[in-house]
Amino acid sequence: MTLKEQVEKRRTFAIISHPDAGKTTITEQLLLFSGAIREAGTVKAKGKKSNKFAKSDWMEIEKQRGISVTSSVMQVDYDGCQVNILDTPGHEDFSEDTYRTLMAVDAAVMVVDTGKGIEPQTKKLFEVCSMRGIPIFTFMNKLDRDGREPLELIAELEEVLGIDAYPMNWPMGMGRNLIGLYDLYNQRVELKGHDEEDDVLYIPLDEEGQAEGDHSFKQSTIYSQALEDAQLLNEAGNDFDRDQVLAGKLTPVFFGSALTGFGVQTFFDAFIDLAPSPSVTETIDDQLVEPTQSQFTGFIFKIQANMNPAHRDRIAFVRVCSGAFEKGMNVTLGRTGKTIRMAHTTQFMADSREEVQEAVAGDIIGLYDTGNFQIGDTIYSGNKAVQFKALPQFTPELFMKVTPRNVMKQKSFHKGIEQLVQEGAIQLYKTYHTEEYIIGAVGALQFEVFQYRLLNEYNAEVDMTPMGSKIARWIDPKDLNPNMSSSRNLLAKDRFGNPVFLFENTFAENWFRDKYPDIELKQLL
Template identity: 30%
Template sequence: MNNHPRNIRNIGIIAHVDAGKTTTSERILFHTGESHRMGEVHDGAAHMDFDPEERRRGITIHSAATTVRWRDVQINLIDTPGHIDFNIEVGRALRVLDGAVVVLDGVAGVEPQTETNWRLADRHGVPRIAFVNKLDRTGADFERVVASMRERLGVIAVPVHMPIGAEAGFVGVVDLLRMRALTWVRDDASQPPQNTAVPIEMLAAAQAARERLLEAVVEQDDAALEAWLRGEEPSLEQLQRCIRLGVQRRALVPVLAGSAFRNRGVETLLDAVVDWLPAPGEREGSVDANVDAPLAALAFKVVADEHGSMVFVRLYAGRLRRGDMVLNTGTGRMERAARLYEMHADKRVERDELVAGEIAAVVGFKDTLTGQTLSDPAHPVQLESIAVPEPVIHLALEPRTKADQQGLSRALHNMLREDPSLRLRQDEESGQTILSGMGELQLEVAVNKLRERYGVEVVVGRPQVAYRETIAAAAELSHVHKKQSGGPGQFAQLTLRIEPLERGAGVQFESRIVGGAIPREFVPAVEAGVRRAAEAGPMAGYPAVDFRAVLLDGGFHERDSSAMVFELAAAHALRSVFLKAKPQLLEPVMAVEVITPAEYLGDVIGDLHRRRGQVRGHALRVGATVIDALVPLKEMFGYIGTLRALSSGRAQYSMQFDGYQVAPQAVAERAAA
């Protein structure tokens, strides 16, 4: 096995739900010889969707890793979820990948979750190629999808294929680099594509498309550009190099055509992964994947069960051998790599050693969590961690029996290790266990996992919205905390000013103390008191956000002042000054896309308005109308049932978190009640 970093590709398959990601991954497994039977999502037999919940629902919930080989290159592939509720899986996969294949539905084009995942990939600097899938479906239009990429994603999308045939008559592609036609005469992958001349009726259009391709890619290489300007025809090798450079610089996105379900275009997609996506250490801004350097690895996923934990890691430098002791620089503790595994979906192949550039799983790490760095104890390093989104929805859980009470704590501990976007807290008033997450589906799946995987029965409350509190004006308050009860006294005096910040700014703290009005060692205690009080705002007990607290002045007593007293004083001062600063309730608002037959358009828009929705526009799509709206999350509970009733079951929708907006007074009063 030649696992030198240059012979490795770490890639993800990302897309909107139902664009065909998992089917594409399944076909990659089949064509590379990793599986000998084509798993299908629709019949619950997909190799990559091996979790029972995934097979029952027909969607990807957990990112699944597998290893395949194509043209002597090892491809570590992660199939990610398309549903917004499981976006943490996409984010943490993109953090450790060197490239991605973005799958687009040939009918729908760029969809909301495509945009979300695209922005995530931008944030992590991940180079991409695009695969326009499902071109055999009624209404599929390759050119329209490419245009939607340019318009909605703002990228230089460069088609390297031209489809041969349309809809049910889609049989192949013109390879614009080689000016050859590739056609698939059977759907079952029993024969390789036929390599023939470009059909005469397509020749003029193909030559024009090739000119546009050359114009877009030769700019990536000075020598190729100069030769092209002199009228010389670039060689295939020059064109491949230009595209590879453009992809790695994220200057362009090559667009391929196909139908994964009918096995059309899978081989050319694999060739594109090998030819154009970067090897470890090649993409701009990445660390050189040196196998002889000290170990540096990032844990990006934890799978926990009753037998222990399996930690997925990406090695950025060095080697990891079975039995090695490594340092978790996040905890300062040593961990032992008892076993190393190359993953093939739910199957494992044991390895003796992993090298820089590889993605694999480790058994034996007891305290390692998502986003923590593992390094050589003699050369500790700290890699950038993984951002975790804030939850927008809560669910109250109560165990049915005393036995369930004992199992619930252990099960939730494991589930939170696996999915850091789930949060847990105890409600101080009711004593209930509150589980928080990114959406109804995520929490529904979590409750099913409690029952089916861990055998814990729970009583589930209604979903609750994760409101926030903020302020609309600045305010200032002086507060004295003074207590004398026979023993040591308590004294702290401070002047606190708060002022509003933009959405998403969180809580900021600043000290403007001069002249020792408050000793320097007590200032961190004031900040701690402010942040503790902000965890439960004074309006209705929701977290207070998007404000700056400024410590302006204060006073202290030589004997009666302490850090604890200043923390108490600051917490009280914040709660009091917050109520003077025009407090407001913020509610999560969702970007909603509804796809409905035109005859139901008026009813659907009317219903969205009743839900306090703001319709931003609507557009025609083949056989349907697409509505773009912003709707408060509170109003979207149970929406699928209403939508089905309004449209005789023919409409569908997707939504994702857009941001927080000020809630109307009536909503604020109900939330505070």
């Protein structure tokens, strides 16, 4: 198979949603239909004795809290395609991880709770996808429960998100009254089985849009209403246009239930047909790197410590942008010019891994990292230098002072902080003169995860003292006078030694700017 043929069979996408919309549950169903797992886990275990957890939630804290706190990668074969699924945290406190992950995908699946509609975090993540112009496929979830009217949900999606919608199927009832789906895309009715053991029944539509044959459900008002809605959509709704889908202007909408699996395979089949294969990647000088070019290139969008706690390992997640990777090849790390031999690389099923021999554009591979890599790094083969555009960075807004509770475990404390900070969710600072540790984050839940992981992965118990919200602003070292620091603007150093002021509030920042008008304060370096 040629490189072009291999790339065309790649589908790399992220699943986004507001917390509890069912994002991780649908991920499990996709893995189930691909044959990757035999039984779908759920985010929350059913009962104290159950060990049935979501495959994509592999951290112990995720299993305890019932939430995703880190993006996870799963790679499966489906219908002749290599599918790379990136399950992302829904909670806004972990949005930084999600934003970076969205830079590494070619499409997004947006999961919406039919009982709640478009929620704040869904809107934020949609906007990131929209800025990139990537295709968005919508799955209206929880059809097994009573929810809002489908027409109302479609209207809200278009009005709140500003994107046209095309319903690929239409619910015939909801909750206990759910009969099935009127499938406009496949021109059939998909009937729900009486229980989870029953097979789904597909009935083709005739030329008039009626389900063929004599069936009792055709006499119900639920079926009549679905048929009426479908005819209305055909006459007054948007036309289906695949080019508009690929441009991120039109979202195909599917209804179903991730919990029971109903409608999920229909969605997944259509997604594989319609979603794009890998496309070009922009460099820092606005050049376009084609996925089928022979030179291997990629960028690091995530670093994860302790995926195997027994080995204290770190994995750098790489999106392959062009060419083909082969085990043992040499690459150049763009930031340093250093040559690195990629001898130990891996593919993923959440926390499960296997050695990867080869990969092509669109694939996600993991590099064992001994401290060489940073988030946003570009790697490439050959002599032609490549530098991809920077990934989004976020200035922390909340800060904590951190001290080890046991001075005898200073080594574990320092190693833990160093490795967890490299993941990019927590930022590390030291006070300028006394070098006390300060950590910053965009969300408070990050601190809880940080403290939990220090204790459980590094055996380092810490005391954390809240400093509240601060405004972090960097300053050029040559402009720095330590006497500029005061009780309202604490002077610190970031983990690279760059000076940064932590201002108490906007008033303190403006006071500083007025006093030192020639000094430039930067939000990020």
